[in-house]
Amino acid sequence: MDILSLIGIIGALSAILLGQALEGGHASSLLNLPALLIVGGGTLGAIMLQSPLDTFKRAMSRVVWVMIPPKINKRGLIKKVVAWSNVARREGLLGLEGASDNERDPFAKKGLQLLVDGAEPDSIRAILEVDLVAKESEDLAAAKLFEAAGGYAPTIGILGAVMGLIHVMENLSDPSKLGAGIATAFVATIYGVGLANLVLLPVANKIKAQVERESRYREMIIEGIVAIAEGENPRAIENKLRGYLQ
Numbered sequence: 001m002d003i004l005s006l007i008g009i010i011g012a013l014s015a016i017l018l019g020q021a022l023e024g025g026h027a028s029s030l031l032n033l034p035a036l037l038i039v040g041g042g043t044l045g046a047i048m049l050q051s052p053l054d055t056f057k058r059a060m061s062r063v064v065w066v067m068i069p070p071k072i073n074k075r076g077l078i079k080k081v082v083a084w085s086n087v088a089r090r091e092g093l094l095g096l097e098g099a100s101d102n103e104r105d106p107f108a109k110k111g112l113q114l115l116v117d118g119a120e121p122d123s124i125r126a127i128l129e130v131d132l133v134a135k136e137s138e139d140l141a142a143a144k145l146f147e148a149a150g151g152y153a154p155t156i157g158i159l160g161a162v163m164g165l166i167h168v169m170e171n172l173s174d175p176s177k178l179g180a181g182i183a184t185a186f187v188a189t190i191y192g193v194g195l196a197n198l199v200l201l202p203v204a205n206k207i208k209a210q211v212e213r214e215s216r217y218r219e220m221i222i223e224g225i226v227a228i229a230e231g232e233n234p235r236a237i238e239n240k241l242r243g244y245l246q
Contacts, residue, residue: 001067002066005206006067008202009199012198016194016198030190032183032187032188034164034184035160035183035184035187035190036191038156038157038159038163038188039153039156039157039160039192039195040195042152042156042160043149043156043192043195043200044149046148046156047145047148047152050148055141055142055145058138058139058141058142059142059145059146061142062142062143062207062210063203063207065206065207065210066203066206066207069210069213070214072214074220074244075245077217077220077224078220078224078238078241078242080108081220081221081224081225081227081228081238082234082237082238083099084096084099084112084228085224085227085228085232085233085237088228089234093115093228093229096116096228097116099112100112100113100116107128107131107132107135108221110128110131111124111221111222111225114127114128114225114229115228115229119229121226121230124222124226125226128218128225129222131218132215132218132222135214136211136214136215139207139210139214140208142207143204143207143208144204145204146204146207147201147204149196149200150196150200150204151196153191153193153195153196153200154193154196155192156192157190157191157192157193157195158188158189158192159188160184160185160188160189161184161185161186163184163185163188164182164183164184165182167184168182168185220241223240223241224241227240
């Protein structure tokens with residue numbers, strides 16, 4: 001679990017609620033179902049309207065990365081690539097067939113299969129880079145969906161505020177109904193700005209950071225696989241890949 005994300009969201013909410021309490025307010029005054037429906041439902045509808053179904057589904061599946069990022073072990077990868085290189089030097093590239101069968105990472109598995117099939121280094125690099133760019137583009141599109149939602153939420157919050165004020169104006173003759181309309185107006189604005197800046201935009205940036213980590217990891221795989229195809233010394237391959245640890 002990403003402890004920093006957990007601390008961040010708890011810290012942000014705690015700071016807001018504590019500030020509210022210090023000013024004499026109550027947390028319950030921030031709870032307003034109509035405002036929540038306007039901002040939450042409006043923002044969700046807007047991003048559903050702008051996004052293809054595949055991108056929307058991918059974005060929803062990538063939310064988990066905020067708390068549980070994909071496991072990336074660069075040091076472990078270096079050890080594996082060096083081991084593959086040693087096998088290739090002893091037994092030839094066909095000796096990597098067993099490693100290919102046992103590899104769980106589909107990207108690394110594809111690279112090993114290309115080695116076993118005797119593909120040229122330039123061809124291996126080109127094929128794997130296409131996969132890398134395609135995966136990176138799809139995941140970045142998912143992150144941008146949350147970024148777009150962060151742009152819509154404050155505006156929809158203002159829409160909720162205007163709707164609340166309209167309700168107030170319609171009931172000027174009945175003071176008992178003014179409070180609910182004014183509350184919806186102000187709380188909708190808080191929800192819109194808070195949702196955007198405390199949740200949606202941070203989530204988008206967190207996903208982007210994880211996409212960047214995955215892309216660098218796949219670049220390591222490409223460099224390692226191509227180096228094996230070119231017959232480089234295992235120690236030279238290890239030294240090259242260690243550059244990614246900095």
